[in-house]
Amino acid sequence: MSAKLKTQSSKLNTSKRLVASKRSESGWRKEIERVLITEEQIARRIKTLAREIERDFRGREMVVISLLNGTVMFLADLIRHLNLPLRLDFMGVSSYGAGTESGELVFTKELRLDVRGRDVLLIDDILDTGKTMSRVLPKIHALKPRRIKICVLLDKPSRRVEKVKADYVGFEIPDFFVVGYGLDFAERYRNLPFVGVLHPHIYEAASKPAGKV
Ligand code: IMP
Numbered sequence: 683m684s685a686k687l688k689t690q691s692s693k694l695n696t697s698k699r700l701v702a703s704k705r706s707e708s709g710w711r712k713e714i715e716r717v718l719i720t721e722e723q724i725a726r727r728i729k730t731l732a733r734e735i736e737r738d739f740r741g742r743e744m745v746v747i748s749l750l751n752g753t754v755m756f757l758a759d760l761i762r763h764l765n766l767p768l769r770l771d772f773m774g775v776s777s778y779g780a781g782t783e784s785g786e787l788v789f790t791k792e793l794r795l796d797v798r799g800r801d802v803l804l805i806d807d808i809l810d811t812g813k814t815m816s817r818v819l820p821k822i823h824a825l826k827p828r829r830i831k832i833c834v835l836l837d838k839p840s841r842r843v844e845k846v847k848a849d850y851v852g853f854e855i856p857d858f859f860v861v862g863y864g865l866d867f868a869e870r871y872r873n874l875p876f877v878g879v880l881h882p883h884i885y886e887a888a889s890k891p892a893g894k895v
């Protein structure tokens with residue numbers, strides 16, 4: 683193939699890829715019933731949250747513990763606005779199943795940093811029933827930090843079954859199943875830049891037994 687033809691064919695491939703990615707993007711958007719919190723609202727709220735956290739943690743080196751995987755976007759945006767010395771570590775927590783209810787909890791990654799005597803900021807994407815936090819908190823408490831403060835992007839207080847409260851909440855939301863900005867349904871939608879309400883037909887279809895319509 684001549685050099686010119688090669689360039690043309692790679693251009694064609696690129697434009698084909700663009701069409702394909704646009705198609706799948708609009709497919710995803712159809713699965714979102716509505717945008718609940720926009721990118722701009724999230725960005726604004728994160729700046730004010732960071733100011734609150736800075737005020738409370740000033741003068742001490744903090745350890746930020748972030749729960750994987752839902753916190754990726756929130757964490758990255760929040761800590762870049764934290765004008766404080768900090769160390770960062772992750773805990774992997776996963777709930778079995780691809781449904782919208784929290785199932786059996788498994789730890790997929792343990793902490794590596796020593797948090798004894800330290801001020802810990804524990805970050806999660808959403809506080810829902812509180813089951814995750816009520817399993818994670820005793821694990822961290824056992825490591826004898828000086829204190830633990832909890833920060834979540836979203837709080838759904840109406841669904842709470844465990845007695846857990848967050849110290850910093852980005853947004854309190856009603857009982858909708860939401861995705862985007864790190865939050866998933868069956869590991870999808872994490873990359874959407876906003877928080878959206880997932881169309882119930884998506885998770886209702888997923889919970890039907892295979893082979894049935
Ligand atoms: P909890 O254990 O019921 O408090 O739920 C906490 C975890 O469940 C979060 O870290 C999320 O991974 C997941 N979760 C709860 N509600 C939602 C939601 O509306 N969308 C996506 N994930 C959610």
Ligand code: MG
Pocket residue numbers: 750751752753807
């Ligand atoms: Mg999660």
